[in-house]
Amino acid sequence: MTNMRPPNKTTLLKVVILGDGGVGKSCLMNRFVSNRYDENNFHTIGVEFMNKDIDVDGEKYTLQIWDTAGQERFRALRTPFYRGSDVCLLCYAIDDYDSFRGLKQWRQEFLHYADVNADKFPFIVVGNKNDMAHHCRQVPYDEVKQWCDQNNINCQIETSSKTATNVTDAFVLAVRQWKHMERIAEIELKQNDTIDLTKTIKLAHNRFCCTGGGGGSSAASTNADSEDESMNIVSPKRFGRRQQQQQKASSTQFQL
């Protein structure tokens, strides 16, 4: 249980940053990890990751941040790395409406390849480049909020990697949202684990292992299968948290 972990334990979280090419994903990661900003960044090819230790609400985390290539031609290189993610930052640039429109597709791509439950996974929507002059803004904050509400996402923030505005806050928000979802998952798991002794237990009929032979007709077997749903229940799915610790590395690049 999260609230029973030893005080000095560090939790490793895999954080994936997605969004159109040029919205500032690499700048966001570099500003957060190294407090550096490079105006002339190259496009990312494939994926890169960097680790950063952070304390949030008195607990230690190592964020393994995966910066992905936003350009469509690198799709096949980035998607294998979505699996095992704990949090996903969906990024757009406030001066680029198309990049906001693209969030729908980014979310779908992530859900498909990470294979997680849409309503239980912590997404954070990040509007980067909020240092831009007022007249450059193409994406109203309220419109993003509306989109987030429609998609069950309750974390939204605007950042600037250039001026270092809200960059750390975006990652803190990501950790808090992960923790929030983790708590919900734990409560659900506990509820599912509880056996109600007052309820009648429905036994499986016509099973080979119980009846000692295949006496039942195929029609009867089909009925028994559909009645006895408990035989088909798989263990409750968490929202994408890995069961194993990932290998730590301070910075690695995966490129062509």
Ligand SMILES: Nc1nc2c(ncn2[C@@H]2O[C@H](COP(=O)(O)OP(=O)(O)OP(=O)(O)O)[C@@H](O)[C@H]2O)c(=O)[nH]1
């Ligand atoms: N004004 C402003 N410009 C930014 C900001 N962040 C990034 N940029 C600019 O946007 C360019 C692209 O940023 P990147 O971080 O490379 O964008 P990316 O999303 O990683 O792009 P891909 O690697 O192609 O997916 C940078 O070279 C900067 O010139 C910001 O916060 N404000």
